Amino acid sequence: MTIQPKSLSSCAQAPVLKERGQHEVFCGLTAIIWLHRKMPDSFFLVIGSRTCAHLLQSAAGVMIFAEPRFGTAILEETDLAGMADAQQEIDREVERLLSRRTDIRRLFLVGSCPSEVIKLDLSKAAERLNAIHAPQTQVFNFSGSGIETTFTQGEDACLSTLADGLPQDNAHQLIIAGALPDVVQDQMLDLLSAIGLSDVKLLPQRTAQDNIGIGPNTHVTFVQPFLGDTHDTVLRRGAKPIYAPFPFGELGTTAWLKAVAGRFGIDPAVVDRVTEAPRARARKAVAAMREDLAGKRVFLMPDSQLEIPLARFLSRECGAELIEVGTPFLHRSLTEPDLSEIAPGPVIAEGQDVEKQLDRVRAARPDLTVCGLGLANPLEAEGLATKWAIELVFSPIHFYEQAGDLAGLFARPLRRRALLKVAAE
């Protein structure tokens, strides 16, 4: 018997193309757009510039509310002069905010590039403000800056801070880390309860009242692949991570559930039994989209860090052929289970040099390019079908019932192209 060299069995062993050049991605502040909706008793106060405020507004698009639960304290010329002043200014703005918005239970001071470059110490500010406002309002801080974080890393930084602040708890328990849309979260909790896990803790907690702790008997599983820092923090707190493919599509969801079940001594047969119906539904829904996706050549630009699990879903469950899978960061422990399910072939790239990467896109002329909003229309104008990646972050795509929708997000641009009989110039 010949033993295949390990390097050929999957992308887990593939060499990684590391690039360093112009990045075309959002900064971590963007995560505030979905985090503030997940935590209805919170407020996110960015200490930043007009640019940060403009980014939040542009990323939020048309969702304009009376007074959203986020805002930017814009640094002005006078703040840049003296540091003592800036700390006092923060106190004043927070005081004003909390007296006007008495419903705020969790206040996040979010660092930006300007606040970090002038070395404004927000952990000091959070500590000081906590002494004044806790327990009525807990004050946290994390960085969403573009010099430290990329897009979804904002959620990672936020969750890592929350995990760090959890009280010690030695109970045998399961924490699920990662923000999900409510409808998906409910489905997940139902699935877990069906296999016998009903007391499940969530990070982020929906409200400050959802008291959870962490300790050596805590097991943590992740529903988002971009939680590298959170992973490291829970490890430091003594918790035990559960690694699995991420719950996208039928196969991903089943593998994820089995990994969790395994940790809690639940027989995989139980998982098979209770998931039979939703698995069949997911299979059927994806099959309907598979016609459009099978054999299609896909290029994923680095954006949300969802790229590797999504590439697994596209190749393993939709039959797509991968050309390149880019990711801003490759967190090995979290993504290995998905990487090892991807057959060798595609380039796995970490980081970005956008011009060079676009050269590769143009050379390969993929059937579908998954990319950010700034690139989508320009590539379409070059005759290349695209799927804008931010929709994958904002839409419910996890677990069985969304498997068809997820495949549909990729299939729709292709279907649309086939439908249109007038060419765009």
Place this chain on the structure above:
Amino acid sequence: MKLAVWTYEGPPHVGAMRVATAMKGLHFVLHAPQGDTYADLLFTMIERRNHRPPVSYTTFQARDLGSDTAVLFRDAAQAAYDRFQPQALMVGASCTAELIQDDPGGLAEALGLPVPVIPLELPSYQRKENFGADETLLQIVRALARPMARTAHVSCNLVGPTALGFRHRDDITEVTALLEEMGIAVNVVAPYDATPADIARFGAAHFNVLMYPETGESACRWLERNLDQPYTKTVPIGVGATRDFVDEVAQLAGVAPRLDTSRLRLPWYSASVDSTYLTGKRVFVFGDGTHVAAAARIARDEMGFQVVGLGCYNREMARPIRALARDFGVDPLITDDYLEVEARIADLAPEMILGTQMERHIGKRLGIPCAVISAPVHVQDFPARYSPQMGIEGANVIFDTWVHPLVMGLEEHLLHMFREDPEFNDDAGPSHHAHGARPPEAAAQANGSANVIWMDEAERELRKVPFFVRGKARRNTEAFAAERGQAEISVETLYEAKAHYAR
């Protein structure tokens, strides 16, 4: 430090991008962190541009700060030149890079590129987007425009239209046609679709048409001083302003004023009996200074509205807008804090808002119809069809756009006549809109003059008043009662107030 939730203007480097993106053959190297690349989507998504903005970002990270961000900038500038081969290179810093003081201008100069390098100073912590656009165009013109022989035939440049501008694309077409009718050729339009080589030809024109003072005034002033080119002061939005513009241009060009009004419909549409219901509609006007000044004049003189309040978000226009407010006998509101704008609107309870996308949202919340007259823009402000604001067609477009959110005249009658009819009932809203706005009454209520009590019967009577005037009826009655020291409102009070305020 100032808390901002929604802002009317982006930072100054976004203004610079609006100029760069409008142009061809120019490249902009921006010293900025990766997150600032979000600005690309403003152009590719909101304006549906089919090209990436010609902008390279250095995307420096925290770990670069200790070492050498200047090297990063130099390399990015060289790489951008090599790849894009622009006719001119612009360099600048975003808010973060401004703090690290790498001197992009000096670094780019030192590269010795064979094309002009235009450094920009964009004070991020003091100024905003419009300033950035205006300043950028000024620097481009300064760097490239030189005195030269005038064209034999009378010609002008159009100055100010940028990428992401409110209807700039179509205004160019309209104004070009206006000028052509008078026998005046357009030499260069800038920055929209201009190349650096075109900017170099600026001096051949006899005068400049300043389309948008927000983005073109500094360039026009410089050209007046240095190239001896006078520029127009009238912005041709509205019938009256278009006529004034034609007169002004005729004088500058030394030709006879000529305006073909065969396609002009606003005056007749406004005079026709169906428009009677527009009489005295109380409107609040807010946006950039230029569009507000134009809209206020149209509202009063061409639509027969009553302007109950006006203001602008760009401080650069504070002075003319204050003067305008005096002329209209109202309090000017100069602010970029949308909460202040919302409070003022709630307070004035107008029947209609002429504003920006921000006021459209305020209007939605307060149940007041709104027509959009100014940037900041939204994907809706880039319609596929031709819809300028300037000139003859602009006036027609404005008539339609402003009337659209209001209940049509005939429909207003029907609402009175068939108050109980389900199809015309109060909650239905204007029938040509899929989703009716919330009754303005809610706005007045939210605003709360809670110290007078409505008796049940009066409350019921009030509900019979059609929704689009109910807010006003409630407000007037409460004011009437308060003035007379009445604590309760009866049906009697309601009708007394109605008689009192009858116009």
